[in-house]
Amino acid sequence: MQALRLAYAASAGRETLRAVGVIGCGPLGLTSALLAQQAGLSVCIYAKALPPGVPSMGATGIWSPDSRFCDVQHGPAWASRWNEMADASFSQFQRVAQLPGSSIEWVNGYRLSDVPFSSEEKPARTKDAWEPEYAEFARKFLPPQVELPPGSHPFPAPYARGWTSLMFNITSYASSLMTDFLDAGGQIKIQEFTHPDELLVLPEDTLINATGYGAKLLFNDHTIIPVRGQTVRLVPQPEVRYGLRAQDFLVMPRRDGVLIQNMDDAGSFDNSNDEPDYADAIAVVEQVAAYVSRMRC
């Protein structure tokens, strides 16, 4: 959004801005860079790593702007900005979802629970996080969720709820962003910054910070907290056509590989260790296999 505003300002002739530097080449850096290019600016991306070697490539890929946005004391002040960002993002993505060759598609899935959804407790890890009011969010952007009565579905849990959302095949998405950026004359320089002062010598007057979790170290910003644990990618299985969210795992049927996320978040909150854990990966895959083997045919 910052890039968008900057771009509007530049194209309206209110600024003499012509060149922008973007620090970081994950999906957010590339998106900011493309928006600035679309407004006629010349853009150089500076990053220590490029896709697919950036942290985002391990993400799940659901369009989920309502997920653990910021801490509770700052949330309300962000509400209108959040709405604006979610609106812009949804209107952009739903226009290209499902087009031939697009990395963004609509996906159906089921959320499963052992207890009625109305009596589910909010997980402890999200209690101090501000999230947009979910019902309002869902009503605004996504098709309504549908409750399936116990016994009417094949899942082992008694309570099931069908949902529909947008899903990103992240590696192909990042690759197409990068192609668009380079085709439009964008430049990329591989560079690691170890102190904010190093940014001051860059030739561009205006910089966009898109360093993701890297901002914690670079700007000594300890308000940035890692919240997710291990994800596992299985080889693509076109016959898997819907997502499944049970208490301890999430399965997403991405075309670039079935994604399994361990949702047993114990130890994930504020854990900066991003080394893949092979034993954890095998355990969650076995858990999913055992669960689906109990489904009724």
Ligand SMILES: Cc1cc2nc3c(=O)[nH]c(=O)nc-3n(C[C@H](O)[C@H](O)[C@H](O)COP(=O)(O)OP(=O)(O)OC[C@H]3O[C@@H](n4cnc5c(N)ncnc54)[C@H](O)[C@@H]3O)c2cc1C
């Ligand atoms: C397991 C997991 C699941 C997730 N699931 C979802 C999901 O379903 N939906 C969702 O919306 N979000 C999800 N997220 C969050 C989402 O992936 C991130 O918020 C988002 O991808 C961050 O993108 P980015 O482009 O800002 O950062 P990154 O992909 O981290 O890119 C950062 C860029 O900055 C560069 N950089 C960093 N530090 C420096 C430095 N000092 N000097 C030079 N360059 C630097 C890096 O090299 C890289 O190019 C998930 C995250 C994880 C870990």
